[in-house]
Amino acid sequence: MNQHNHDFNEFVIDLIREVDREVAGDIEKESVFVSPFIERIYVDANGRQARVIARNGADLVEIQAKAKRFLDVMVKQVSGFEIKVFAETKRRDIGPYHMGVNDELVKRGWMYDYGKGQVAYSGPVLKLAQLINDKAGELYHAAFNAKDSHYPAMIDADTLHKCGYFDSHPNAVTFMGNVVEDFDAIEEFRRANSCSEGALMPPQEHIHMDGMCLNPAACFPCYPTLKGQDFSKGQCYTWLGRVFRYESRNINGLDRLYEFNVRELVFVGDEAYVRSIRTKALPVVEKLASFIDIDCQVQTATDPFFATVSAAKKFWQASQEVKNEIKIPALGNDGSRKMLACGSINLHGNFFGKRFGFTSANGEPAQTGCVGLGIERWVLAAFTQHGFEEKRWPEAVRNIIFK
Numbered sequence: 001m002n003q004h005n006h007d008f009n010e011f012v013i014d015l016i017r018e019v020d021r022e023v024a025g026d027i028e029k030e031s032v033f034v035s036p037f038i039e040r041i042y043v044d045a046n047g048r049q050a051r052v053i054a055r056n057g058a059d060l061v062e063i064q065a066k067a068k069r070f071l072d073v074m075v076k077q078v079s080g081f082e083i084k085v086f087a088e089t090k091r092r093d094i095g096p097y098h099m100g101v102n103d104e105l106v107k108r109g110w111m112y113d114y115g116k117g118q119v120a121y122s123g124p125v126l127k128l129a130q131l132i133n134d135k136a137g138e139l140y141h142a143a144f145n146a147k148d149s150h151y152p153a154m155i156d157a158d159t160l161h162k163c164g165y166f167d168s169h170p171n172a173v174t175f176m177g178n179v180v181e182d183f184d185a186i187e188e189f190r191r192a193n194s195c196s197e198g199a200l201m202p203p204q205e206h207i208h209m210d211g212m213c214l215n216p217a218a219c220f221p222c223y224p225t226l227k228g229q230d231f232s233k234g235q236c237y238t239w240l241g242r243v244f245r246y247e248s249r250n251i252n253g254l255d256r257l258y259e260f261n262v263r264e265l266v267f268v269g270d271e272a273y274v275r276s277i278r279t280k281a282l283p284v285v286e287k288l289a290s291f292i293d294i295d296c297q298v299q300t301a302t303d304p305f306f307a308t309v310s311a312a313k314k315f316w317q318a319s320q321e322v323k324n325e326i327k328i329p330a331l332g333n334d335g336s337r338k339m340l341a342c343g344s345i346n347l348h349g350n351f352f353g354k355r356f357g358f359t360s361a362n363g364e365p366a367q368t369g370c371v372g373l374g375i376e377r378w379v380l381a382a383f384t385q386h387g388f389e390e391k392r393w394p395e396a397v398r399n400i401i402f403k
Protein backbone atom coordinates (compact mmCIF):
# COMPACT_ATOMS: atom_id res chain seq x y z
CA MET A 1 0.00 0.00 0.00
CA ASN A 2 1.61 3.27 -1.01
CA GLN A 3 0.60 6.84 -0.36
CA HIS A 4 0.65 9.20 -3.33
CA ASN A 5 -0.70 12.51 -2.09
CA HIS A 6 -2.74 14.08 0.67
CA ASP A 7 -6.20 13.53 -0.81
CA PHE A 8 -6.05 9.99 -2.08
CA ASN A 9 -4.55 6.65 -1.14
CA GLU A 10 -4.11 4.01 -3.74
CA PHE A 11 -3.87 0.27 -3.29
CA VAL A 12 -3.99 -2.78 -5.50
CA ILE A 13 -6.14 -5.88 -5.12
CA ASP A 14 -5.49 -9.07 -7.07
CA LEU A 15 -8.63 -10.33 -8.81
CA ILE A 16 -9.59 -13.94 -8.12
CA ARG A 17 -10.30 -14.37 -11.83
CA GLU A 18 -9.05 -12.62 -14.92
CA VAL A 19 -11.70 -10.36 -16.47
CA ASP A 20 -12.23 -9.07 -20.01
CA ARG A 21 -12.72 -5.39 -20.95
CA GLU A 22 -16.51 -5.69 -20.78
CA VAL A 23 -16.50 -6.81 -17.13
CA ALA A 24 -13.66 -4.38 -16.35
CA GLY A 25 -15.85 -1.55 -17.68
CA ASP A 26 -18.74 -2.63 -15.45
CA ILE A 27 -16.42 -2.81 -12.43
CA GLU A 28 -15.13 0.71 -13.07
CA LYS A 29 -18.62 2.15 -13.58
CA GLU A 30 -20.21 0.43 -10.56
CA SER A 31 -17.23 1.19 -8.32
CA VAL A 32 -18.65 4.63 -7.43
CA PHE A 33 -21.29 2.79 -5.39
CA VAL A 34 -18.87 0.72 -3.28
CA SER A 35 -18.06 3.20 -0.49
CA PRO A 36 -18.23 6.94 0.16
CA PHE A 37 -14.49 6.61 0.78
CA ILE A 38 -13.69 5.03 -2.57
CA GLU A 39 -13.30 7.48 -5.42
CA ARG A 40 -13.13 4.79 -8.09
CA ILE A 41 -11.69 1.37 -8.89
CA TYR A 42 -9.76 0.78 -12.11
CA VAL A 43 -8.92 -2.58 -13.64
CA ASP A 44 -5.43 -2.89 -15.13
CA ALA A 45 -5.06 -3.68 -18.82
CA ASN A 46 -4.15 -7.31 -18.07
CA GLY A 47 -7.50 -7.78 -16.30
CA ARG A 48 -5.88 -9.36 -13.25
CA GLN A 49 -5.53 -6.48 -10.81
CA ALA A 50 -7.76 -3.70 -9.54
CA ARG A 51 -6.41 -0.33 -8.45
CA VAL A 52 -8.53 1.22 -5.70
CA ILE A 53 -8.44 5.01 -5.30
CA ALA A 54 -9.41 5.69 -1.69
CA ARG A 55 -10.36 9.06 -0.31
CA ASN A 56 -8.61 10.79 2.51
CA GLY A 57 -9.88 9.79 5.96
CA ALA A 58 -10.79 6.28 4.89
CA ASP A 59 -10.33 3.35 7.23
CA LEU A 60 -8.11 1.49 4.79
CA VAL A 61 -8.57 -1.94 6.36
CA GLU A 62 -12.32 -1.61 6.21
CA ILE A 63 -12.56 -0.31 2.66
CA GLN A 64 -10.04 -2.83 1.41
CA ALA A 65 -12.32 -5.59 2.71
CA LYS A 66 -15.36 -3.90 1.14
CA ALA A 67 -13.65 -3.41 -2.21
CA LYS A 68 -12.58 -7.06 -2.13
CA ARG A 69 -16.17 -8.23 -1.49
CA PHE A 70 -17.42 -6.07 -4.39
CA LEU A 71 -14.71 -7.34 -6.74
CA ASP A 72 -15.29 -10.98 -5.78
CA VAL A 73 -18.93 -10.59 -6.84
CA MET A 74 -18.18 -8.62 -10.01
CA VAL A 75 -15.53 -10.95 -11.43
CA LYS A 76 -18.10 -13.77 -11.51
CA GLN A 77 -20.08 -11.90 -14.16
CA VAL A 78 -20.65 -13.72 -17.36
CA SER A 79 -19.57 -11.80 -20.43
CA GLY A 80 -18.66 -12.33 -24.03
CA PHE A 81 -22.17 -13.27 -25.14
CA GLU A 82 -22.43 -13.48 -28.87
CA ILE A 83 -23.73 -10.12 -30.04
CA LYS A 84 -26.32 -10.43 -32.78
CA VAL A 85 -27.20 -7.42 -34.91
CA PHE A 86 -30.91 -7.28 -35.80
CA ALA A 87 -31.03 -4.00 -37.69
CA GLU A 88 -28.50 -1.55 -39.03
CA THR A 89 -28.54 1.82 -40.75
CA LYS A 90 -25.58 3.64 -42.33
CA ARG A 91 -25.45 7.41 -42.66
CA ARG A 92 -25.02 9.15 -46.03
CA ASP A 93 -23.01 12.06 -44.56
CA ILE A 94 -19.33 11.34 -45.20
CA GLY A 95 -17.85 14.03 -42.92
CA PRO A 96 -15.91 13.01 -39.81
CA TYR A 97 -17.46 12.45 -36.37
CA HIS A 98 -17.26 15.62 -34.29
CA MET A 99 -15.35 15.50 -31.00
CA GLY A 100 -16.29 17.46 -27.87
CA VAL A 101 -19.97 17.94 -28.72
CA ASN A 102 -21.02 18.65 -25.11
CA ASP A 103 -18.51 21.52 -24.79
CA GLU A 104 -19.43 22.95 -28.19
CA LEU A 105 -23.17 22.94 -27.36
CA VAL A 106 -22.44 24.82 -24.13
CA LYS A 107 -20.13 27.26 -25.93
CA ARG A 108 -22.82 28.07 -28.49
CA GLY A 109 -25.32 28.75 -25.72
CA TRP A 110 -27.59 25.92 -26.88
CA MET A 111 -27.09 23.93 -23.69
CA TYR A 112 -26.56 24.71 -20.02
CA ASP A 113 -25.03 22.03 -17.82
CA TYR A 114 -26.03 22.33 -14.15
CA GLY A 115 -23.18 19.97 -13.29
CA LYS A 116 -25.29 17.40 -11.49
CA GLY A 117 -26.50 15.31 -14.39
CA GLN A 118 -29.16 17.78 -15.55
CA VAL A 119 -29.10 20.01 -18.58
CA ALA A 120 -31.19 22.84 -19.98
CA TYR A 121 -31.28 23.35 -23.71
CA SER A 122 -32.68 25.64 -26.39
CA GLY A 123 -32.19 26.53 -30.07
CA PRO A 124 -31.13 23.68 -32.38
CA VAL A 125 -30.67 21.24 -29.48
CA LEU A 126 -34.24 21.75 -28.31
CA LYS A 127 -35.58 21.65 -31.85
CA LEU A 128 -33.74 18.42 -32.58
CA ALA A 129 -34.93 16.85 -29.29
CA GLN A 130 -38.52 17.81 -30.17
CA LEU A 131 -38.14 16.61 -33.73
CA ILE A 132 -36.85 13.18 -32.65
CA ASN A 133 -39.67 12.87 -30.12
CA ASP A 134 -42.35 14.00 -32.60
CA LYS A 135 -41.04 11.81 -35.40
CA ALA A 136 -40.96 8.73 -33.14
CA GLY A 137 -44.51 9.45 -31.99
CA GLU A 138 -45.65 9.86 -35.57
CA LEU A 139 -44.05 6.55 -36.60
CA TYR A 140 -45.65 4.76 -33.62
CA HIS A 141 -49.09 6.12 -34.49
CA ALA A 142 -48.73 5.06 -38.10
CA ALA A 143 -47.27 1.59 -37.45
CA PHE A 144 -49.10 0.54 -34.26
CA ASN A 145 -52.04 2.89 -33.88
CA ALA A 146 -50.49 3.76 -30.52
CA LYS A 147 -52.62 5.67 -28.03
CA ASP A 148 -51.08 8.86 -26.61
CA SER A 149 -50.79 9.03 -22.85
CA HIS A 150 -49.03 10.93 -20.08
CA TYR A 151 -47.67 9.85 -16.69
CA PRO A 152 -46.22 11.62 -13.67
CA ALA A 153 -42.49 12.00 -13.00
CA MET A 154 -42.87 10.68 -9.45
CA ILE A 155 -43.73 7.08 -8.67
CA ASP A 156 -44.53 5.43 -5.37
CA ALA A 157 -42.17 2.93 -3.84
CA ASP A 158 -44.80 0.17 -3.81
CA THR A 159 -45.09 0.38 -7.59
CA LEU A 160 -41.31 0.28 -7.99
CA HIS A 161 -41.19 -2.67 -5.62
CA LYS A 162 -43.84 -4.48 -7.68
CA CYS A 163 -41.82 -3.75 -10.82
CA GLY A 164 -38.84 -5.48 -9.21
CA TYR A 165 -36.71 -2.36 -9.44
CA PHE A 166 -35.23 -2.48 -5.92
CA ASP A 167 -34.10 -6.01 -6.67
CA SER A 168 -32.27 -5.14 -9.87
CA HIS A 169 -31.08 -1.52 -9.54
CA PRO A 170 -31.16 -0.57 -5.82
CA ASN A 171 -28.30 1.90 -6.35
CA ALA A 172 -30.17 4.01 -8.92
CA VAL A 173 -33.29 4.87 -6.86
CA THR A 174 -34.06 8.43 -5.76
CA PHE A 175 -36.40 8.85 -2.79
CA MET A 176 -38.23 12.11 -2.19
CA GLY A 177 -37.83 13.65 1.26
CA ASN A 178 -40.02 16.21 3.02
CA VAL A 179 -39.60 18.15 6.23
CA VAL A 180 -41.67 16.33 8.87
CA GLU A 181 -45.09 17.81 9.59
CA ASP A 182 -43.87 19.39 12.80
CA PHE A 183 -44.16 23.08 13.58
CA ASP A 184 -40.82 23.24 15.38
CA ALA A 185 -38.91 21.28 12.76
CA ILE A 186 -40.31 23.44 9.96
CA GLU A 187 -39.54 26.63 11.89
CA GLU A 188 -35.99 25.42 12.63
CA PHE A 189 -35.45 24.73 8.94
CA ARG A 190 -36.85 28.13 7.96
CA ARG A 191 -34.72 30.04 10.47
CA ALA A 192 -31.52 28.18 9.62
CA ASN A 193 -31.91 29.13 5.96
CA SER A 194 -33.15 32.70 6.32
CA CYS A 195 -29.66 34.03 6.94
CA SER A 196 -27.41 31.28 5.61
CA GLU A 197 -25.04 31.66 2.69
CA GLY A 198 -26.00 28.42 0.91
CA ALA A 199 -28.90 26.01 1.44
CA LEU A 200 -28.90 24.12 4.74
CA MET A 201 -30.60 20.74 4.69
CA PRO A 202 -32.80 19.77 7.62
CA PRO A 203 -31.20 17.20 9.96
CA GLN A 204 -31.86 13.56 9.02
CA GLU A 205 -34.38 13.08 11.83
CA HIS A 206 -36.46 15.99 10.47
CA ILE A 207 -36.80 14.50 7.00
CA HIS A 208 -39.39 11.90 6.31
CA MET A 209 -39.73 9.80 3.22
CA ASP A 210 -43.31 8.94 2.46
CA GLY A 211 -42.39 6.47 -0.26
CA MET A 212 -42.41 8.75 -3.29
CA CYS A 213 -39.55 8.21 -5.72
CA LEU A 214 -38.46 9.76 -8.98
CA ASN A 215 -39.42 7.43 -11.81
CA PRO A 216 -36.37 5.47 -13.03
CA ALA A 217 -37.85 3.64 -16.06
CA ALA A 218 -40.27 5.24 -18.47
CA CYS A 219 -42.76 2.38 -18.73
CA PHE A 220 -43.36 1.67 -14.99
CA PRO A 221 -46.10 4.28 -14.31
CA CYS A 222 -48.16 2.87 -17.17
CA TYR A 223 -48.75 -0.57 -15.62
CA PRO A 224 -50.90 0.35 -12.57
CA THR A 225 -53.31 2.13 -14.96
CA LEU A 226 -53.93 -1.10 -16.90
CA LYS A 227 -55.32 -3.01 -13.90
CA GLY A 228 -58.46 -5.04 -14.55
CA GLN A 229 -58.43 -4.41 -18.31
CA ASP A 230 -58.62 -7.01 -21.04
CA PHE A 231 -56.05 -6.84 -23.84
CA SER A 232 -57.15 -9.77 -26.01
CA LYS A 233 -57.01 -7.43 -29.01
CA GLY A 234 -53.67 -5.90 -28.10
CA GLN A 235 -52.94 -2.22 -27.51
CA CYS A 236 -49.96 0.15 -27.80
CA TYR A 237 -49.37 3.29 -25.76
CA THR A 238 -46.81 6.01 -26.42
CA TRP A 239 -45.64 9.10 -24.56
CA LEU A 240 -42.67 11.25 -23.61
CA GLY A 241 -41.54 10.23 -20.12
CA ARG A 242 -39.20 11.96 -17.70
CA VAL A 243 -36.72 9.51 -16.20
CA PHE A 244 -34.27 9.76 -13.28
CA ARG A 245 -31.38 7.42 -12.52
CA TYR A 246 -28.95 8.20 -9.75
CA GLU A 247 -25.52 7.80 -11.36
CA SER A 248 -23.36 9.20 -8.57
CA ARG A 249 -20.07 10.37 -10.11
CA ASN A 250 -20.68 8.66 -13.45
CA ILE A 251 -22.59 11.64 -14.88
CA ASN A 252 -21.06 13.10 -18.05
CA GLY A 253 -22.78 15.71 -20.26
CA LEU A 254 -25.48 14.33 -22.55
CA ASP A 255 -23.71 10.92 -22.43
CA ARG A 256 -24.92 10.12 -18.94
CA LEU A 257 -27.56 12.27 -17.28
CA TYR A 258 -29.36 11.90 -13.94
CA GLU A 259 -32.56 13.33 -15.44
CA PHE A 260 -33.52 12.71 -19.06
CA ASN A 261 -36.39 12.22 -21.49
CA VAL A 262 -37.54 8.98 -23.05
CA ARG A 263 -39.98 8.48 -25.94
CA GLU A 264 -41.67 5.30 -24.78
CA LEU A 265 -43.81 2.71 -26.52
CA VAL A 266 -45.54 0.03 -24.45
CA PHE A 267 -47.36 -2.86 -26.09
CA VAL A 268 -49.83 -5.11 -24.25
CA GLY A 269 -51.55 -8.26 -25.48
CA ASP A 270 -51.07 -11.98 -25.96
CA GLU A 271 -47.70 -13.47 -26.81
CA ALA A 272 -48.20 -13.39 -30.59
CA TYR A 273 -49.23 -9.72 -30.51
CA VAL A 274 -46.33 -8.63 -28.32
CA ARG A 275 -43.78 -10.53 -30.42
CA SER A 276 -45.17 -9.12 -33.66
CA ILE A 277 -44.89 -5.55 -32.35
CA ARG A 278 -41.31 -6.14 -31.31
CA THR A 279 -40.48 -7.41 -34.78
CA LYS A 280 -42.18 -4.42 -36.40
CA ALA A 281 -40.38 -2.02 -34.05
CA LEU A 282 -37.04 -2.74 -35.73
CA PRO A 283 -37.83 -1.08 -39.08
CA VAL A 284 -39.42 1.80 -37.18
CA VAL A 285 -36.15 2.47 -35.36
CA GLU A 286 -34.33 2.19 -38.70
CA LYS A 287 -36.70 4.76 -40.21
CA LEU A 288 -36.02 7.17 -37.39
CA ALA A 289 -32.23 6.69 -37.69
CA SER A 290 -32.23 7.20 -41.45
CA PHE A 291 -34.48 10.28 -41.10
CA ILE A 292 -31.74 11.88 -38.97
CA ASP A 293 -29.15 10.14 -41.15
CA ILE A 294 -27.09 8.40 -38.48
CA ASP A 295 -25.19 5.13 -38.17
CA CYS A 296 -27.20 2.95 -35.83
CA GLN A 297 -27.48 -0.69 -34.77
CA VAL A 298 -30.02 -2.77 -32.88
CA GLN A 299 -28.29 -5.66 -31.12
CA THR A 300 -28.62 -8.14 -28.26
CA ALA A 301 -27.91 -6.60 -24.88
CA THR A 302 -27.95 -7.08 -21.14
CA ASP A 303 -28.70 -4.55 -18.41
CA PRO A 304 -25.94 -3.31 -16.13
CA PHE A 305 -27.62 -4.73 -13.01
CA PHE A 306 -26.33 -4.02 -9.54
CA ALA A 307 -23.33 -6.20 -8.64
CA THR A 308 -25.01 -8.95 -6.62
CA VAL A 309 -27.79 -9.71 -9.10
CA SER A 310 -25.73 -9.15 -12.19
CA ALA A 311 -24.49 -12.59 -13.13
CA ALA A 312 -27.77 -14.48 -13.04
CA LYS A 313 -29.95 -11.81 -14.64
CA LYS A 314 -27.49 -10.98 -17.38
CA PHE A 315 -27.26 -14.60 -18.36
CA TRP A 316 -31.03 -14.89 -18.46
CA GLN A 317 -31.45 -11.72 -20.54
CA ALA A 318 -28.80 -12.66 -23.05
CA SER A 319 -29.86 -16.28 -23.43
CA GLN A 320 -33.55 -15.43 -23.87
CA GLU A 321 -32.84 -12.42 -26.10
CA VAL A 322 -35.45 -10.45 -24.21
CA LYS A 323 -33.53 -7.21 -24.49
CA ASN A 324 -32.24 -5.53 -27.64
CA GLU A 325 -30.27 -2.35 -27.43
CA ILE A 326 -30.21 0.54 -29.88
CA LYS A 327 -26.55 1.49 -30.19
CA ILE A 328 -25.39 4.61 -31.98
CA PRO A 329 -21.67 5.21 -32.51
CA ALA A 330 -20.29 8.36 -30.90
CA LEU A 331 -16.99 9.58 -29.48
CA GLY A 332 -15.71 9.32 -25.91
CA ASN A 333 -14.14 12.27 -24.10
CA ASP A 334 -10.75 11.07 -25.37
CA GLY A 335 -11.97 10.92 -28.98
CA SER A 336 -12.17 7.14 -29.14
CA ARG A 337 -15.19 5.66 -30.88
CA LYS A 338 -17.78 4.14 -28.56
CA MET A 339 -21.22 2.66 -28.96
CA LEU A 340 -23.70 4.83 -27.10
CA ALA A 341 -26.77 2.96 -25.82
CA CYS A 342 -29.59 5.20 -27.07
CA GLY A 343 -32.54 3.00 -26.31
CA SER A 344 -33.78 -0.52 -25.85
CA ILE A 345 -36.45 -2.89 -27.06
CA ASN A 346 -37.65 -5.19 -24.29
CA LEU A 347 -39.93 -8.15 -23.80
CA HIS A 348 -41.24 -8.67 -20.26
CA GLY A 349 -43.27 -11.87 -20.68
CA ASN A 350 -46.32 -11.78 -18.37
CA PHE A 351 -44.33 -10.28 -15.46
CA PHE A 352 -46.24 -6.96 -15.36
CA GLY A 353 -49.57 -8.52 -16.37
CA LYS A 354 -49.34 -10.84 -13.37
CA ARG A 355 -48.09 -8.23 -10.92
CA PHE A 356 -50.58 -5.51 -11.90
CA GLY A 357 -53.56 -7.70 -12.82
CA PHE A 358 -54.36 -7.15 -16.51
CA THR A 359 -55.20 -9.91 -18.94
CA SER A 360 -55.40 -11.10 -22.53
CA ALA A 361 -57.30 -14.05 -24.07
CA ASN A 362 -58.94 -16.50 -21.60
CA GLY A 363 -58.19 -14.22 -18.67
CA GLU A 364 -54.50 -15.15 -18.75
CA PRO A 365 -52.08 -12.45 -17.53
CA ALA A 366 -51.26 -10.27 -20.54
CA GLN A 367 -47.75 -10.00 -21.92
CA THR A 368 -45.97 -6.69 -22.35
CA GLY A 369 -42.99 -5.21 -24.11
CA CYS A 370 -41.56 -1.74 -24.51
CA VAL A 371 -39.31 0.42 -26.65
CA GLY A 372 -37.57 3.36 -24.96
CA LEU A 373 -35.60 5.98 -26.86
CA GLY A 374 -33.28 8.21 -24.82
CA ILE A 375 -33.87 11.56 -26.50
CA GLU A 376 -30.78 13.40 -25.23
CA ARG A 377 -28.47 10.57 -26.34
CA TRP A 378 -30.00 10.61 -29.82
CA VAL A 379 -29.30 14.36 -29.90
CA LEU A 380 -25.70 13.82 -28.80
CA ALA A 381 -25.20 11.07 -31.37
CA ALA A 382 -26.67 13.18 -34.17
CA PHE A 383 -24.41 16.17 -33.39
CA THR A 384 -21.43 13.81 -33.12
CA GLN A 385 -22.14 12.30 -36.53
CA HIS A 386 -22.99 15.54 -38.41
CA GLY A 387 -21.05 18.17 -36.49
CA PHE A 388 -21.90 21.86 -36.75
CA GLU A 389 -21.81 22.47 -40.48
CA GLU A 390 -25.47 22.82 -41.42
CA LYS A 391 -25.09 21.40 -44.91
CA ARG A 392 -23.98 18.04 -43.55
CA TRP A 393 -27.40 17.50 -41.95
CA PRO A 394 -30.24 16.01 -44.02
CA GLU A 395 -32.36 18.75 -45.53
CA ALA A 396 -35.59 17.77 -43.76
CA VAL A 397 -33.80 18.02 -40.41
CA ARG A 398 -31.66 21.12 -40.93
CA ASN A 399 -34.64 23.11 -42.28
CA ILE A 400 -36.30 22.60 -38.91
CA ILE A 401 -33.52 22.71 -36.35
CA PHE A 402 -31.34 25.54 -37.69
CA LYS A 403 -34.23 27.80 -38.60
Ligand SMILES: [Zn+2]
Pocket residue numbers: 217218219220346370371372
Ligand atom coordinates in the same frame (compact mmCIF):
# COMPACT_ATOMS: atom_id res chain seq x y z
ZN1 LIG B 1 -39.82 0.16 -20.57
